[in-house]
Amino acid sequence: MLNIKNLKVKVDNKQILNGLDLDVNAGEVHAIMGPNGSGKSTLSHVLAGRDGYEVTDGQVLLDDQNLLELLPEERAHLGVFLAMQYPVELPGVNNMMFLRESINAVHRARGEEELDTVEFLKLVRKKAALLQLDEKLLKRNVNAGFSGGEKKRNEILQMAMLEPRLAILDETDSGLDIDALRIIAQGVNTLRRPDRAIILVTHYPRLLEYIEPDLVHVLVNGRIARTGDKRLALELEKKGYGWIAEENAA
C-alpha cells in the first residue's frame, strides 16, 4: 500500500533522510523506533505534506499514487492521517466546529454525503466515549490549554472520526498515563482492518505490547538500519541504539 523508495530529504540544507526504503502493506502495523533526531518526525511530516522539507531524491507511493505531488489536504482525502508529536493550539477555532469541517471536507472530496448536525454529534459522542475523552474538550478551542495527554487523545479522536487508510502516529504514546495509553491503544486496535495500515513512531516497547506490530524498524541517520519483529523492540530497550549504528557503519 505504502511504498517508499530511496527517500532523501533535506531541511535547511541539512540532509535528514538519507535514502530511506519502507514498504507497508494493507492490514499491517509497523513500528518505527530510533534515537532522537534520527528523522522519524521528518518522515512523518513528509508523508503528510508539511512544507519546509526539500525532497532531493526518491519516491513515495500510496496505492501507486505519487504522494509527494499532492497537497496536504489531498493526502488527507486519500486517507493519510498524521497524529502529530506536538499538536498545535488553534486560538479561536472551536474543536467541534473544526472536527465537523474536517470530516465533511473529507466526505465531500470523496463524493460522499456530508454529515448533518445530528449525525455528526452522534458520531463524535460515540468516538469520544470510546476514547474516554471529556466532552468539555470538544467545546473548547482546538488543543487550547489542553494538557499533553489531552492533546494526544484529541489527535486519536480525529483519527477515529476520519477512519484513515494510512495512519501515522508520531509518538502518540509519549506523555500518556498508563490508563490513557491502554485506552488509546484500544482505539487504535479497533481501527485495524485488512484495508488499513498503521505506522507507530515510538520510543517505548510498552506501546507495542498493546498494539502488536507486524514489523519493527530502526531509523538511524536517516535510513532504516534494521528491521525485525516485536522482539527487536525489547532488544533495543536492553542494548540501546549504539550497536546498530556501529553495525551500520561497519
Added chain:
Amino acid sequence: MISRQQRQQEQREWFMQVLDQDDLLIKDNTHWLRQYRKDARQAVNSLPLLNRKQEAWRYDHIEKLFENNFVQPDESTGGFTNVELYDNLLPPLTSYRLVFINGYYAVSLSNLEELHDGITVCSIGDAIHLMPEKLAYSFIYGHKLHKDKFSALNDAMFNDGVFINIDQGVHLDHPVEIVYLNTNHATSEDDRENLIQTRNIIFLHEGSSVQVIENFVSDQSENNKYFHSNVTEIYLDEGSKLEHYRFQDESRQAYHLSMLYVTQKKNSHYHSASLALGGAWARTEYKVNFEEEQSECDLYGLYAVGDEQLIDFHLDVQHRQPLCRSREQFKGILYGKGTAVFDGRILVDKHAQKSDAVLTNDNLLLVNDAEVNTKPQLEIYADDVKCSHGTTVGRLDKEHLFYLRSRGIAESEARKMLCQGFAEDIMMNIRNEELRLYMVDSLTRTLNAHNVSSGDNYGH
C-alpha cells in the same frame, strides 16, 4: 505638488463652506441651542487647523477629505423608503429601532412602539419639541464645547441624532438600535457628495441599564461618496451599565468619523465592542473619563482593512479616580493594501491608585503591502497600579495552516477559519447573539469577497 500653504488654505475654506450651509435642525432664532451653536462656530474658527505634524493626525491622510466639497442633503431624503435596500443591509434584530437616512430621521422605517415608563428614546429633532427641558438638561449637563475641530463642527451643525434617557433603576428589555443608512439614491442628484452630521446623547441614570447598537451602513454604489461625522455623548450615572455595539460597513468612497465621549460615575460599567469594515476612510475616537471610583470600561474592536482603505481607532482612557478598571483590546485583519492606525492612550492620574488597565492591539497581515501604525501609550503617574500593554503585527501561522490542511480542510477554508479564530475573542464580547452572528457573517463575507483564501504569504 500642492504646497503646505495651499493645503491649509483648502482646509480653511472647507470648514468655512460647511459653516456657510443652512442649519437643518433649528429654524427658530430664539432657541436655546442657538447660542450653543454660535459658540461652537466660533470654536471651529479659532481652533488650529489639522496637520500631519500633530500626533493625532499623523497617519490619516486627512488632506484627502478636504479635497471634497461636501454638501448637506436636502430634506426630501428623509422620506426615502426603499425598504429592500435597507433590509439587505441590516441584521435581523429584535430591537427598538431608529433609522436615519443621510442623517434624516426616517419615521416610517423606525420602530419605537411599546417602550415602557422611565425610558426616553427618540430623535433629537423630536426631543427638541417634546421634551426640551429634559434634553437641555442632558445636553448641558457637564457639557463643555468640544475642543477639537471636527467635534466643534458637529456641535455647530449636527442635523439630528438620538436622545436616550433611562430613568433611575430602569432596565430596557430589548436593545436600542440606531441605523445610519447613507445612500445617494435618496438624493435628487446621485453624484452629490453628502455631508452628514449626527449627534447622540445617551444618559443613564443611577442603576439603569440598556444595550445600544449602532449600524453604519450604506449602499455600495460607486459614486456614493459622503462624509459622516457622528458624535455620541454618554453619561453613566452611579451603578448604571451600558452595552454598546457598533457595526460599520460603508461605501468604499465614504469618509466616516465617530467621536465618542464617555463620562462615568461610581460603579458604572461601559462595555463596548465594534466591528469596522470601513469605508474609504474611517476613524473612531473614544474618550473615556472615569469621574468617580470603581467604574469599569471595556473597549473591544475588530477592524478589517482592504485595498485603499484606512481604518483608524484612537482611544483615550483617563483613569482620574482610584480603583477603576479598563480593558482595551483591538484586533486588525489587513486583507488588502490598506492602512490601519491604532492609537491607544491610557492615562493614570496620580490620585488613581489601584487602577487596573490592559491595552492590546494585534494585527494579522494577509498581504505584503498593508500598513499598520500602532501606538500604545501608557502614561502612569500613580505608583500602585496594574497596567500593561502589548501590540503585535503578524501573519497566519504556517503550523496552524498545516494542521488544518492535514485534516482535509482546503487551504482557502483553513485560512478563513484561522481569520475567524483570530477575530473570535473580540466577537465573543458582543453579548447579543443575533448581532454577533450577523457580524461574524459580515466579516466572513468581506474576507471571502476579497479572496483572503488565496494569499500565499504567512510566517512562522
